[in-house]
Amino acid sequence: MFHITHKDKQTNARIGLLKTKKGTIETPFFMPVATKGNTKFMTTHDLEKMGAKAIISNALILSLRPGLKILKKFGGIGKFMNYSGINFTDSGGFQMYSKFIYISSDNRGVTFRNPFSGEKLFITPEENMKIQLSINSDVAMCLDSMPMYEHSKKDIEEAVKKTLIWAERCKKEHDKLQKNQKQNQKQLLFGIIQGGIYKNLRKYCTQELMKLDFDGYSIGGFGLGETIKEELDIVKLCKSILPENKPVYLMGIGNPVEILEAISHGCDIFDSRMPTKNARHGTIFTSKGKLRIMQKKFQLSKEPLDKNCDCYVCKSYSRSYLRHLLMQDEGTGKILVTFHNLYYLQNLIRQAKEHIKKGMFSRFKEEVKRNYKE
Amino acid sequence: MFHITHKDKQTNARIGLLKTKKGTIETPFFMPVATKGNTKFMTTHDLEKMGAKAIISNALILSLRPGLKILKKFGGIGKFMNYSGINFTDSGGFQMYSKFIYISSDNRGVTFRNPFSGEKLFITPEENMKIQLSINSDVAMCLDSMPMYEHSKKDIEEAVKKTLIWAERCKKEHDKLQKNQKQNQKQLLFGIIQGGIYKNLRKYCTQELMKLDFDGYSIGGFGLGETIKEELDIVKLCKSILPENKPVYLMGIGNPVEILEAISHGCDIFDSRMPTKNARHGTIFTSKGKLRIMQKKFQLSKEPLDKNCDCYVCKSYSRSYLRHLLMQDEGTGKILVTFHNLYYLQNLIRQAKEHIKKGMFSRFKEEVKRNYKE
Numbered sequence: 001m002f003h004i005t006h007k008d009k010q011t012n013a014r015i016g017l018l019k020t021k022k023g024t025i026e027t028p029f030f031m032p033v034a035t036k037g038n039t040k041f042m043t044t045h046d047l048e049k050m051g052a053k054a055i056i057s058n059a060l061i062l063s064l065r066p067g068l069k070i071l072k073k074f075g076g077i078g079k080f081m082n083y084s085g086i087n088f089t090d091s092g093g094f095q096m097y098s099k100f101i102y103i104s105s106d107n108r109g110v111t112f113r114n115p116f117s118g119e120k121l122f123i124t125p126e127e128n129m130k131i132q133l134s135i136n137s138d139v140a141m142c143l144d145s146m147p148m149y150e151h152s153k154k155d156i157e158e159a160v161k162k163t164l165i166w167a168e169r170c171k172k173e174h175d176k177l178q179k180n181q182k183q184n185q186k187q188l189l190f191g192i193i194q195g196g197i198y199k200n201l202r203k204y205c206t207q208e209l210m211k212l213d214f215d216g217y218s219i220g221g222f223g224l225g226e227t228i229k230e231e232l233d234i235v236k237l238c239k240s241i242l243p244e245n246k247p248v249y250l251m252g253i254g255n256p257v258e259i260l261e262a263i264s265h266g267c268d269i270f271d272s273r274m275p276t277k278n279a280r281h282g283t284i285f286t287s288k289g290k291l292r293i294m295q296k297k298f299q300l301s302k303e304p305l306d307k308n309c310d311c312y313v314c315k316s317y318s319r320s321y322l323r324h325l326l327m328q329d330e331g332t333g334k335i336l337v338t339f340h341n342l343y344y345l346q347n348l349i350r351q352a353k354e355h356i357k358k359g360m361f362s363r364f365k366e367e368v369k370r371n372y373k374e
Numbered sequence: 375m376f377h378i379t380h381k382d383k384q385t386n387a388r389i390g391l392l393k394t395k396k397g398t399i400e401t402p403f404f405m406p407v408a409t410k411g412n413t414k415f416m417t418t419h420d421l422e423k424m425g426a427k428a429i430i431s432n433a434l435i436l437s438l439r440p441g442l443k444i445l446k447k448f449g450g451i452g453k454f455m456n457y458s459g460i461n462f463t464d465s466g467g468f469q470m471y472s473k474f475i476y477i478s479s480d481n482r483g484v485t486f487r488n489p490f491s492g493e494k495l496f497i498t499p500e501e502n503m504k505i506q507l508s509i510n511s512d513v514a515m516c517l518d519s520m521p522m523y524e525h526s527k528k529d530i531e532e533a534v535k536k537t538l539i540w541a542e543r544c545k546k547e548h549d550k551l552q553k554n555q556k557q558n559q560k561q562l563l564f565g566i567i568q569g570g571i572y573k574n575l576r577k578y579c580t581q582e583l584m585k586l587d588f589d590g591y592s593i594g595g596f597g598l599g600e601t602i603k604e605e606l607d608i609v610k611l612c613k614s615i616l617p618e619n620k621p622v623y624l625m626g627i628g629n630p631v632e633i634l635e636a637i638s639h640g641c642d643i644f645d646s647r648m649p650t651k652n653a654r655h656g657t658i659f660t661s662k663g664k665l666r667i668m669q670k671k672f673q674l675s676k677e678p679l680d681k682n683c684d685c686y687v688c689k690s691y692s693r694s695y696l697r698h699l700l701m702q703d704e705g706t707g708k709i710l711v712t713f714h715n716l717y718y719l720q721n722l723i724r725q726a727k728e729h730i731k732k733g734m735f736s737r738f739k740e741e742v743k744r745n746y747k748e
Contacts, residue, residue, distance in 0.1 A: 036702050041706060044690070070674055302448070330410065331415040
């Protein structure tokens with residue numbers, strides 16, 4: 001299901017092949033977020049053109065809109081959106097824990113408010129597995145209990161306990177639901193490690209999840225206010241415990257430098273809504289660091305967003321034109337900067353892999369870091 | 375500058391070649407609207423892919439945002455937006471007469487409120503010509519005074535008088551500003567016929583404009599509440615007076631049936647924001663007539679928007695998926711339906727031209743009309 005093809009000499013960076021029922025994908029990779037069945041302002045043609053070979057959607061949101069009836073009729077999310085790549089789904093826990101829709105949770109499951117209808121909904125881990133199988137994604141996530149960064153250690157300890165109880169129930173149900181499925185037709189299931197910035201909680205959570213032998217392990221609960229150092233310390237810890245032959249997915253991380261750091265620790269999979277959201281608000285990734293395209297100094301600039309980028313946006317449009325479109329809040333501008341930022345990350349990881357193969361990953365990472373120092 | 379290559383036998387439909395400084399374009403053609411330097415939710419790559427070989431922008435809006443300084447630096451709107459086709463500009467009269475920004479007008483020019491800064495601005499016909507030359511479009515329009523449909527005949531008569539005074543001043547200034555320009559490097563200038571639904575006013579306006587010998591003639595002031603019959607009666611009248619060897623642009627018309635009717639009367643050029651605006655709100659052009667994609671009955675439909683359409687949207691996505699995206703107000707949905715509606719019109723006119731060449735245009739027009747009967 002996962003095997004490593006290359007290892008860096010100086011760091012724990014690695015290249016691997018992850019086999020899913022829809023095809024094999026080389027790791028590491030970055031997934032654009034497609035919460036509702038599309039990446040904002042991108043078509044699946046755009047995603048394919050930029051080389052995004054996997055995306056992640058939100059199972060909870062999809063089960064409400066367009067709804068499981070439609071997704072089942074189409075044979076799942078991949079066919080519904082006509083995407084040739086690999087479809088991941090998150091349980092939707094991330095959305096469920098938004099303060100606007102979260103009501104309560106206990107060992108049995110989560111109660112939240114349907115954001116579309118206002119109705120109360122109760123979801124068990126078992127039901128969540130059924131939903132993700134109906135959506136027919138290629139890789140599913142366990143239902144997890146996501147503590148907030150500002151929560152007390154006691155709250156986070158509770159969340160870890162619930163996450164582990166739910167993980168066991170998810171795994172059992174997922175195995176049962178797929179027991180008659182051929183091995184190569186099975187949806188994969190990843191366990192999610194929680195525990196905030198507390199090493200003992202993260203360690204405990206990792207060890208307990210490993211007993212359930214998931215297809216892969218996700219490190220969740222980041223991007224919520226912790227420092228990069230806090231995050232990377234936890235990543236290092238988890239990776240020191242996790243088995244080498246399982247893919248590791250660092251959830252919610254889309255910053256170029258953080259991605260490279262996490263790759264150097266042996267993380268394989270990434271996603272984040274930040275690169276697309278930032279793009280729409282004018283923060284652009286370039287080979288020279290972040291560019292704030294809304295700044296007045298770019299008003300007359302004939303330069304592309306990034307001279308060293310070979311995406312169609314950089315080959316076709318000036319900073320001046322893109323700035324004008326974003327200033328006027330035009331969808332066309334959002335399309336173009338979104339494409340560039342996502343292409344940048346695809347290309348960054350492509351370069352990272354080349355450098356891993358040549359055993360020069362560290363040097364590459366340091367170079368990118370220097371450009372992103374602000 | 376314009377010559378006719380084919381004539382239909384039964385109607386006044388014709389195919390011609392219009393030569394501009396940026397290249398030659400076959401008529402009839404439909405121009406997507408690119409008011410602010412982009413067609414909403416379309417990139418210039420999309421426009422080129424769908425075969426849109428000309429677009430129309432708004433000179434007044436462009437002169438305010440991004441402003442003439444930027445446009446001059448880039449060598450004009452075509453290079454600024456990196457569009458390979460032909461750029462038309464309207465004077466901006468259409469926007470100026472919006473009740474939100476119009477203040478007053480007299481024989482000297484128009485006073486309006488800058489929609490961005492709130493400042494009062496006074497524009498003369500001469501200044502408008504300078505603006506359109508700075509924008510460096512390939513085809514410019516005279517500053518015209520656009521009466522509203524609900525205005526009295528007296529108001530409209532006043533508007534015609536102003537339009538004619540301004541047309542003369544525009545032509546004089548435009549000739550003067552380009553007198554040292556080589557013939558094949560000159561921006562073309564079209565006069566605009568006003569007069570509402572009053573035949574005597576339209577006739578007078580047409581005859582007076584013809585004395586000024588414009589490069590082409592636009593029929594303006596439609597799409598404001600008049601019936602199709604009222605509109606086509608005026609089109610027929612104007613065309614009966616206008617010389618054969620000048621291109622005729624029916625402004626603001628984007629309905630498939632109206633376009634074909636106008637082609638049958640010998641109109642050559644069209645534009646409208648309606649096809650893109652309607653698309654975003656779920657009204658789709660198809661070979662079987664209009665489709666309201668938001669209707670619940672399309673919720674589970676695996677069919678493309680139009681089985682007979684070969685655009686990439688119809689080859690890739692279902693009605694169900696597109697409906698879902700539009701219902702969720704996703705930019706991706708707006709991109710896809712906008713592309714389809716504009717492609718539909720490009721393809722409709724391509725088919726119209728084939729039928730003119732075969733002398734079978736009337737039959738084709740009647741067939742399309744039958745499908746659009748509601």
